[in-house]
Amino acid sequence: MSKGSETRSEIIRRSAPIFNQKGYAATALSDLMEATGLEKGGIYRHFSSKEQLASEAFDFTWDLAVRTRLEGTEDIPNTIDRLKKMVRNFVERRAGLVPGGCPILNTAIESDDGNRHLREKARKALDAWAERIEKIVEEGRKKREVQRGIEPRRISSLIIGTLEGALMASRLTQDNKHLTWACNHLESFLDEEIRAKSGGTRKSK
Amino acid sequence: MSKGSETRSEIIRRSAPIFNQKGYAATALSDLMEATGLEKGGIYRHFSSKEQLASEAFDFTWDLAVRTRLEGTEDIPNTIDRLKKMVRNFVERRAGLVPGGCPILNTAIESDDGNRHLREKARKALDAWAERIEKIVEEGRKKREVQRGIEPRRISSLIIGTLEGALMASRLTQDNKHLTWACNHLESFLDEEIRAKSGGTRKSK
Numbered sequence: 001m002s003k004g005s006e007t008r009s010e011i012i013r014r015s016a017p018i019f020n021q022k023g024y025a026a027t028a029l030s031d032l033m034e035a036t037g038l039e040k041g042g043i044y045r046h047f048s049s050k051e052q053l054a055s056e057a058f059d060f061t062w063d064l065a066v067r068t069r070l071e072g073t074e075d076i077p078n079t080i081d082r083l084k085k086m087v088r089n090f091v092e093r094r095a096g097l098v099p100g101g102c103p104i105l106n107t108a109i110e111s112d113d114g115n116r117h118l119r120e121k122a123r124k125a126l127d128a129w130a131e132r133i134e135k136i137v138e139e140g141r142k143k144r145e146v147q148r149g150i151e152p153r154r155i156s157s158l159i160i161g162t163l164e165g166a167l168m169a170s171r172l173t174q175d176n177k178h179l180t181w182a183c184n185h186l187e188s189f190l191d192e193e194i195r196a197k198s199g200g201t202r203k204s205k
Numbered sequence: 206m207s208k209g210s211e212t213r214s215e216i217i218r219r220s221a222p223i224f225n226q227k228g229y230a231a232t233a234l235s236d237l238m239e240a241t242g243l244e245k246g247g248i249y250r251h252f253s254s255k256e257q258l259a260s261e262a263f264d265f266t267w268d269l270a271v272r273t274r275l276e277g278t279e280d281i282p283n284t285i286d287r288l289k290k291m292v293r294n295f296v297e298r299r300a301g302l303v304p305g306g307c308p309i310l311n312t313a314i315e316s317d318d319g320n321r322h323l324r325e326k327a328r329k330a331l332d333a334w335a336e337r338i339e340k341i342v343e344e345g346r347k348k349r350e351v352q353r354g355i356e357p358r359r360i361s362s363l364i365i366g367t368l369e370g371a372l373m374a375s376r377l378t379q380d381n382k383h384l385t386w387a388c389n390h391l392e393s394f395l396d397e398e399i400r401a402k403s404g405g406t407r408k409s410k
Contacts, residue, residue, distance in 0.1 A: 023315065026230055101314070108377040109306070109314040110228060123377050157374065157383045158367075158390055165370025169362065172313040172328050178362045185363055 008046040011036050016057040020100030023110045024054045024118055051117065058107060058118065061098040062125050068093045079140030080195045083133065083159070084187050090163050091176075091183040101171050104129075105164050130156035137194075147196050155194065162186055213251040216241050221262040225305030228315045229259045229323055260326065263312060266303040267330050273298045284345030285400045288338065288364070289392050295368050296381075296388040306376050309334075310369050335361035342399075352401050360399065367391055 001009075014035045019027050029050060032043060047053040069089045076082040100106060107122035133156035140146035166182035206214075219240045224232050234255060237248060252258040274294045281287040305311060312327035338361035345351035371387035 023228070023230070025228075104377075105373055106314055108373050109311055119377070126374065126377055153382075154386050154390075157371070157386050161370030161374050161383055161387055162363075162367050163370065164373055165366030165368065166362070168310060168313050168369055168373075169331065169366050172309075172324070172331055177358075178366055181359050181362050182366055185359075 004046070011038070011043060011046055011053065012056050012060050015053055016061045017099045019054055019057045020061050020098050020103055020106060024058070024107065025110060025115060027054070055117065055121065058103055058121055061100075061103040064096070064098055065103065066129070068097060079136050079143065079145045080190050082136055083155075083194075084190055086133070087159060087163065087183055087186045087190075090167075091179045102164060102167055105167065126160070130160060133159055144196055144198070146194055150194055158189075159186055209251070216243070216248060216251055216258065217261050217265050220258055221266045222304045224259055224262045225266050225303050225308055225311060229263070229312060230315060230320060232259070256322065260322065263308055263323065263326055266305075266308040269301070269303055270307065271334070273302060284341050284348065284350045285395050287341055288360075288399075289395055291338070292364060292368065292388055292391045292395075295372075296384045307369060307372055310373065331365070335365060338364055345399075349401055349403070351399055355399055363394075364391055 011032075015027075015032050018031050018035050022031065027050075029040060029043075032050070032053070033040065036043060043053070047056070069086055071089055071093065073082050073085045073089070076085055104122050104125050107118050108126075110118075130153070134152035137146055137150065137152035137155050141148075141150065141152075162182050162185065163179075166178040169178040170176050216237075220232075220237050223236050223240050227236065232255075234245060234248075237255070237258070238245065241248060248258070252261070274291055276294055276298065278287050278290045278294070281290055309327045309330050312323050313331075315323075335358070339357035342351055342355065342357035342360050346353075346355065346357075367387050367390065368384075371383040374383040375381050
């Protein structure tokens with residue numbers, strides 16, 4: 001890595017928490033200068049605008065969130081157990097994330113009536129996350145681990161919505177119980193309503 | 206109502222959609238002047254600061270949301286049916302609301318790392334909404350319409366989180382399916398997991 005691209009990465013890494021906490025629109029150049037220890041020119045040597053830096057900071061924050069949510073899932077053969085692990089990761093593995101909560105939720109709320117470019121990025125990230133879940137459900141259907149007649153899009157919508165809403169409530173009340181309860185609910189929903197009754201590894205009630 | 210208090214109410218009514226859509230911090234005085242058709246002095250004759258106006262606009266937006274969510278619920282005698290109606294109202298009765306989505310969600314995300322006063326207002330609004338649901342669950346327990354061992358706080362957390370998360374996804378994708386699916390899920394959850402099995406009006410599967 002050249003010195004230039006190292007500096008560039010470091011600017012993204014240091015700006016990401018500011019954007020994710022303050023909001024992408026509300027973050028001022030002065031906030032970014034303080035976080036990076038650079039002058040205006042030092043930042044704009046690497047990024048054409050604040051929007052470009054915001055966009056790359058979103059990607060950085062989101063990539064880290066995705067990797068964290070997937071940790072230890074890919075080697076779980078049973079698809080329902082894999083989905084349950086993804087849910088638990090969302091709830092339990094929050095320590096290494098960029099501070100400020102889920103970047104999709106933040107960006108969706110901040111830009112739903114405004115910034116089109118960021119809104120589009122958040123929408124694509126949401127779609128990609130949903131698709132990942134839907135593929136696991138599809139695989140589970142083929143392997144008969146998932147009950148017949150289950151619509152993958154409903155499952156992804158429900159998992160994502162329940163987790164994001166609980167995250168909002170937990171952040172607002174500074175109490176993780178909402179996330180824990182959402183996790184419990186989704187785990188038993190997956191076991192009781194989605195897992196095929198003949199699935200072998202089904203948990204007893 | 207005096208002319209002065211009429212003007213004051215009108216300023217709140219016209220400012221509320223701006224704050225709820227743009228964000229409470231991102232709304233500029235110029236936005237409020239445009240929305241109200243008043244000069245700076247005309248606004249500040251009635252409010253000591255932008256923050257005071259933002260705070261009263263939040264209350265206006267939230268009061269309207271609460272009234273809409275409760276419409277037609279109070280005369281439903283069965284507590285599970287009353288909860289189901291509240292859920293349906295959240296999903297179906299969105300037309301008369303202040304534009305911009307749920308003010309708790311917006312304020313929670315916008316101010317979770319910043320504005321303490323608004324954050325506190327959103328937290329209190331969330332608590333009041335949760336308490337309202339919990340009282341209905343308590344009433345249902347006493348009337349044996351709710352299964353034994355159900356924790357009211359878990360039910361309120363789950364209903365609120367699921368609806369708010371689905372609202373975020375529906376707004377981001379401009380597709381109400383997430384809200385509809387969340388409503389279906391919560392309705393069948395209330396019927397199957399919360400309603401007492403001997404409750405008489407229980408829906409057949």
